[in-house]
Amino acid sequence: MDNELTALGIIFTEFYYWITVVIMFLIHVGFCMYEVGASRHKNHMHTLMKNTMIIPLVTITFFFFGWWIYFAFPNGPGFIGGLVEAPHATIYSEAMAPHMGAGDFNGWERINGVFWAAFLLFSWTAASIVSGAVIERIKTSGFMVLAVAIGSFFWIIDAAWGWHPDGWMVQVLGYHDAYASGVIHGIAGFFALGVLINLGPRIGKFAADGTPRNINPRNPWLVTIGLFLIYTGFWGFYVACNIPMWDVQAGDGVFYSATNIYLGPTTLSGITFNFLMSLSGGLMAGYIVSKGDPFWTYSSGLAGIIAASAGNDLYHPIQAMLIAAITVPVIYKMHYWVERRFKIDDAVGAVAVHGYAGFFGMIWAGFMLWGYPSSPNTEYAAINPLGNFIGALIMCGVLGFIPGWVIAKILKSAGMLRVPPEIEITGLDIGLHEADKADEQGIINAELEYVRSRT
Amino acid sequence: MSTGNFENWAGEIAEIGAIYPFVGTEGLLAIAGVVFWLWWHFKQAKIEEQQFKDQVERYGSKENMMKLVSREDPEDP
Numbered sequence: 001m002d003n004e005l006t007a008l009g010i011i012f013t014e015f016y017y018w019i020t021v022v023i024m025f026l027i028h029v030g031f032c033m034y035e036v037g038a039s040r041h042k043n044h045m046h047t048l049m050k051n052t053m054i055i056p057l058v059t060i061t062f063f064f065f066g067w068w069i070y071f072a073f074p075n076g077p078g079f080i081g082g083l084v085e086a087p088h089a090t091i092y093s094e095a096m097a098p099h100m101g102a103g104d105f106n107g108w109e110r111i112n113g114v115f116w117a118a119f120l121l122f123s124w125t126a127a128s129i130v131s132g133a134v135i136e137r138i139k140t141s142g143f144m145v146l147a148v149a150i151g152s153f154f155w156i157i158d159a160a161w162g163w164h165p166d167g168w169m170v171q172v173l174g175y176h177d178a179y180a181s182g183v184i185h186g187i188a189g190f191f192a193l194g195v196l197i198n199l200g201p202r203i204g205k206f207a208a209d210g211t212p213r214n215i216n217p218r219n220p221w222l223v224t225i226g227l228f229l230i231y232t233g234f235w236g237f238y239v240a241c242n243i244p245m246w247d248v249q250a251g252d253g254v255f256y257s258a259t260n261i262y263l264g265p266t267t268l269s270g271i272t273f274n275f276l277m278s279l280s281g282g283l284m285a286g287y288i289v290s291k292g293d294p295f296w297t298y299s300s301g302l303a304g305i306i307a308a309s310a311g312n313d314l315y316h317p318i319q320a321m322l323i324a325a326i327t328v329p330v331i332y333k334m335h336y337w338v339e340r341r342f343k344i345d346d347a348v349g350a351v352a353v354h355g356y357a358g359f360f361g362m363i364w365a366g367f368m369l370w371g372y373p374s375s376p377n378t379e380y381a382a383i384n385p386l387g388n389f390i391g392a393l394i395m396c397g398v399l400g401f402i403p404g405w406v407i408a409k410i411l412k413s414a415g416m417l418r419v420p421p422e423i424e425i426t427g428l429d430i431g432l433h434e435a436d437k438a439d440e441q442g443i444i445n446a447e448l449e450y451v452r453s454r455t
Numbered sequence: 456m457s458t459g460n461f462e463n464w465a466g467e468i469a470e471i472g473a474i475y476p477f478v479g480t481e482g483l484l485a486i487a488g489v490v491f492w493l494w495w496h497f498k499q500a501k502i503e504e505q506q507f508k509d510q511v512e513r514y515g516s517k518e519n520m521m522k523l524v525s526r527e528d529p530e531d532p
Contacts, residue, residue, distance in 0.1 A: 002469075042523075060492050064485070091488070092481040094473040102472035109472075141500035416500065422515030423507055426523045431510050 009245060010110050016244045017114035023236025024121035028055065030229030031128040035135055037222030038348050040215070042427025043136045050140050054127045057144050058151035062120045064091050066152035070119065073160035080168045088112055118240040119156070122184055125237070127151035129188035130404075132348035134195060137202050137424050142408075142416040149407055150191045158187050158399045162391055165263045165375060174374040174381035175391040178260040179241050179271070179309035181361025182395035189355020190396040193344070194404025198412045201345030203424055212339050215347070220294060227298040231279065234305060238271050238312075250376055262375050266313035277317035278308035281324030289329040299349055300328045303357040307331075310365035310388070314372065323364050331356040355396065362392040 071086030088095035088108035127147035162169035169175035282304015290296035304324030335352035366388025458476035
């Protein structure tokens with residue numbers, strides 16, 4: 001950086017992504033609060049620790065191999081080409097550490113850490129989505145394997161395929177999913193569904209005749225504040241999906257703009273309109289369809305954003321609002337239908353809010369943006385309904401549901417998936433609670449002894 | 456003497472490249488990192504299994520479970 005203008009551009013970009021990471025951290029805080037609030041008292045600490053330990057496990061594995069996958073797998077490999085060289089993203093690269101800029105890293109040595117962290121926060125989110133669905137009966141050991149699988153492997157494969165400027169799905173299918181309806185939410189929601197089928201419902205969730213019983217959130221305040229924090233972090237998520245400054249002029253000339261992940265032009269103003277309007281559409285529809293139920297109204301705000309996210313770089317704000325408002329009642333009904341029909345105990349509605357809403361988000365974008373360029377590269381396929389539908393099947397089915405089901409099945413066979421029924425009944429925190437009681441009794445005894453000893 | 460690639464910030468900073476100590480050990484660090492990660496999974500699973508086993512033995516009787524379930528109270532367990 002030997003002149004101020006170049007330095008300004010590079011350091012601004014570093015700072016831009018760094019800020020998004022800090023804001024997105026709130027998503028994880030929100031997920032922890034939300035899950036703990038939704039769990040029963042006897043499971044609070046286990047629920048908290050299960051989600052907290054996503055942070056280190058997914059972080060180190062995303063460092064070890066997740067980041068490399070994103071740059072190495074855009075061609076499949078094997079669909080339209082081989083592995084792509086990614087010297088800045090391997091575990092042993094000098095660019096994966098503090099670096100002043102020499103070498104053959106094409107500028108990545110400056111931005112690598114903040115861009116990695118922005119993607120990493122998406123990884124945590126993918127794992128957290130699964131975490132909420134499976135509370136109160138999953139073993140931490142089994143869950144951590146699932147968290148690494150979805151957080152550092154499967155979602156980043158889908159990102160390389162369909163959320164990369166040169167991903168094969170973008171090139172061949174014209175796939176478009178600007179703010180990750182499918183890339184994060186769809187895949188994680190359906191991964192959770194595959195896990196839930198093997199995990200089974202909590203004891204007592206279904207009556208003998210199959211009628212579901214409500215296990216309501218024990219702390220609705222914590223749940224709602226948690227969801228508010230997820231909304232807040234979602235701002236960082238949207239901004240992190242953009243590239244802040246890029247020459248978007250095709251052919252001759254220069255025109256700098258913010259872009260989506262495909263390097264197609266958009267604006268921060270545009271996505272701000274659409275974020276808030278889709279949030280509003282979701283909240284309003286959720287309030288009506290759930291008859292003012294706080295849990296579902298808040299969740300519907302999230303589902304509304306997710307339903308519009310695939311095209312929120314380009315939609316009109318009222319389109320975003322209507323897409324959210326139309327999708328939310330559908331996913332709400334689907335949640336209860338699947339619960340009754342297949343006896344799926346999704347403790348927080350994650351499959352509906354993330355999986356179904358994400359799936360519909362991809363479908364909406366295919367129709368709404370039909371004929372739009374999927375990329376500045378004019379040789380790539382244009383956005384179209386069939387391409388986004390096939391993309392939705394790949395995201396939700398091939399990379400989401402099937403891996404979730406298979407890994408959970410293997411863990412189940414190995415006895416690593418579900419806690420013993422005695423632990424589920426007495427509570428996953430039983431050891432902590434009993435130890436606390438013993439500690440407290442010890443202090444009380446000591447205090448009594450002190451009082452007795454006073455003359 | 457320096458554990459890094461440089462002993463002062465004079466000259467072309469861009470030529471310094473990596474600024475962490477012991478440049479050249481990235482392969483060993485990678486192996487150590489992966490071993491630590493895998494070790495953690497095995498250790499955590501072992502600890503969890505032992506805890507569940509102990510807790511089932513200690514609290515898993517029918518009478519105890521009945522007692523614990525009956526007193527389940529969201530405010531004060």
